[in-house]
Amino acid sequence: MNAPQFHVTEISDAYWRASFGNGSDNSIDPDTIEQLDELVARIEAAPALTVVVFDSLNRETFMAHWDLTTDRARLTAMRPRPSGLHPYVDNLVRLSKVPAVTVAAVRGRADGAGSEFVLATDIRFASENAVLGQVEVGLGAVPGGGAMARLAHLVGRARAAEIVLGAGDFPAALAERYGYVNRVVPDGELDWLVDSFARRVAGFDKTAITTAKALLDLASLPADEQFGPGMTAYLQTAWRPVNAVRIREALERRKGWDPY
Structure with a gap:
């Protein structure tokens, strides 16, 4: 049995806290996808639940990027959900629409897939030490979890382009x-x-x-069909041999480009 990554504390019937922990770097892997699917289903089915807080067991990293050492074949072999979306993207779309309010308590880094998780929550509160960013383009790949669609709605096209295409760090004050x-x-x-x-x-x-949230979702969430192309592009670009040196160099200079 794989170790649990989401540790849920039911503070009351109406208020849960889900703390993420996956190894020393808190990266996201295929087990994360499967366990998040189970957690989202559990949230969807909880009759009295009105709010879920997501935080991290790692004070340095809220959630890291995709684990580049993980089993690529397992990721690509995952069958689309009834939505037509890859399970990774489907999880985030469902998370954004659960009846309960979702709150991310961001302390430390939220890179790549970690940032995409944060973007799928309703409300994002951050510590002064938080750093967010979409690192994928800097690694020769395209963000797969809906970063382009969500950021364009959230911060506007030009700033979304800066975040995604610049692939840099956004310290808490700038992110706010x-x-x-x-x-x-x-x-x-x-x-x-x-x-x-x-x-x-x-x-x-x-x-x-739940009614107010559903109306907010209707007014502000990107359409589901905007998410599929990003995941397709990620799977096509992420593991190209030409990226190997770029990935190694980027991970060695962990903080990347940060002119702010």
Whole structure:
């Protein structure tokens, strides 16, 4: 049995906390996809649940990019879901639409796939030490989890282009200014802010929460068909031999391009 990566604490029927942990670097791999599928289904089926907080067991990395050493064949062999989307993308689309409010408490880095997870949540609160970014283009690949569609809606086309095509680091203060995250607070205040907000939402009527969220989704979420092409492009570009040197060099200079 594979080790659990999402550790769920049911604080109450209305308020859950899901803490992510996967090895020393908190990267995302095929086990993450399968376990997130189970967690999203569990959230969808919880009758009283109104808010879920996602945080990390690793204070240095909220969620890292895709594990480039993992089994590529297992990823590419995953069959599309009834939505027609690859399971990785399908999970994020479903996560963005669960009836409960989802809150990301971002401490440390959220790179590539980690950033795409953050973008699929409803609300993003960040520690002053958070760093977000879409690293894929810098590694010779195309983001596969919907970064282009979500960022364009969230921060506008020009800033989305800067984030995706520049493949650099976006420290917390800049991410807040761009609208990549909702709010940045001192690191020591992040847990208090997130817990206070979650408890407030958990005290509200579920029907009001789910109906209001569904209408927000209708007004603001990208159409599902915008997500498939990105994953197809990722699978076509990520493991090309020409990328090998670029990946090695980029991972050696972990912080990458950061002029800010």
